[in-house]
Every structure is written in structure tokens, then in C-alpha cells.
Amino acid sequence: MSTLLDVQNLTVEYPGKGFRAKPFQALKGISLDIRPGETVGLVGESGSGKTTLGRAVLGLAPVTGGSITYQGRDISNLGRRERRALSSEIQVVFQDPYSSLNPSLTIEQILSEPLTASGTPSKQAKARVRDVLEAVGLPSNAASRLPREFSGGQRQRVAIARALTLDPQLIVCDEPVSALDLSTQARVLDLFIEIQERTGVAYLFITHDLAVVRHVSHRVAVMYRGELVETGDCDQVTARPQHPYTQRLFLAAPVPNPDAQTERRLARRALIDSQAALDADGAAA
16 A cells, blocks of 8 residues: 655654753654555553654654655645645644634634635635535534533534645544543544545544554554654454553553552552663663
């Protein structure tokens, strides 16, 4: 199968804080690829660099080394005009459905904006808005309402609809369900899967939750301190993790059985202590 997005040896650095401070290396030689119609789950704790990788793909983080190739074209350092033209191919769904929608615009205005900006006539834009609202399970009368009139799950459906308006080939999903309650999470995740099966869109699905990754992903990449520490098929990584950090993430997920939860907590603590000892030995050397 051909590759849609190919990231090779990607490095992202930010200036250090303070006089003569060394640059902070947020990503250290990251390599991964995404195929058409595939979901690659990118999982890690806060500060691991996973959101920075998503931002680099979107052109929102400085690429200081390596390359990002989309359909054979290097997009690592595109200008503003070229990046805007690429927005019809690569879209994003942000984490917070409350702050990602302009509260003063109606849903129709929010969804029409990327269409009219790309030159779509008003009549066609309105028809497209009706189509994408239906695709995400919202009624057609939602177009005339304001974001504050919707629940969190409904707002995230609007955000997904906005990402779909231009028929993208790839959507970067940055923690798109972490602000939602568990029952709403499940419905939104099922919606992502349904849309993918219907349209063939690919996802880079960024999350800290292995349970979410297991639900939606074909392949999984695990990040730790700016590096990829484990990649593979979803079943293998989430059920039989090999790297100690991935094992810790797996053990951090709660289970309903109190005895099993106690065992998982003890096993995770043992892994953390083991890693701390290794880090101390490395620092001493």
C-alpha cells in the first residue's frame, strides 16, 4: 500500500529560556508513516512530544531536521500560501470542543468559512454544510444555532464536521475526546470509525489513553521524552507491550476489579522504580 504521510528523522527544537540556554529538543529523530485510510495512534504522557509532532505535520511547529512528506511532496517548511492550499488535504480536530469554535458565529458560518475561503459559491457551501452535519449525526436545523446551544459531544461533532468540509485525505486528531465524559467519548470514537469507513480518510490520532488508541487505531506509536520507543500493530502494542514505558501506560489504565487494580498499581510502581534506577545510573556515568 502506498504511503500518504511519511515522517523521517524529524527534529523540532525551541529556543532555550534564558541567556545562553541550550535549545530544547522537543522531537528527536522521529520516523513514522501513515497509509491512506489508516489510523495511526500516537500515545504518550503530557510532555512526551506527541502534540508537537501533530503541530509539525500541520506546519505549526518549527522543523529543524529531517522531513515530512505528504503524497511524495516535502511539506516540512512550506510558506503560508502553500500551507493554506494544503489545508484542503490535511485538517485538524482539536482537544477542546468549547474553545475551538467561535462562540459568536452560527454553526453554518463556522462550517462555511473554510469553503468560502477556498472559493466555493455560497449556495454550494450551504449544501455541503447540510451534508457534513448529517454525516456527523446532527440535525439540519443545527446550522442556525450557536455553539453554546450544544453539549460537549455535539460541539465535538461540529468540530469533526468542520474538518470534513473540504474532503481531506488526513485529519490530525489532537486529544479529540479527552474533554468528554466516557459515554460521549465512546459515541464520538464510533463516529470517527464510521466516517473513516465511509470516506477513506486517514487519522493521526494523538492521545494519552491506550484504551482510546485500542478502540480506533490500526497501528500504534508510543512516544517518551521526544522519542518513539515502540511501534507496531495495535493488538500487539496494546495487549503485549514490549517497552517498559508502554507497559507503564498500560498498567496506568484503571480496571473495575479492585484486586486486579491493586496488582496493576504495584506492577507499575515497580517499573517506575526500575526506570528511575536506570536513569540514576546513566546520570552517574
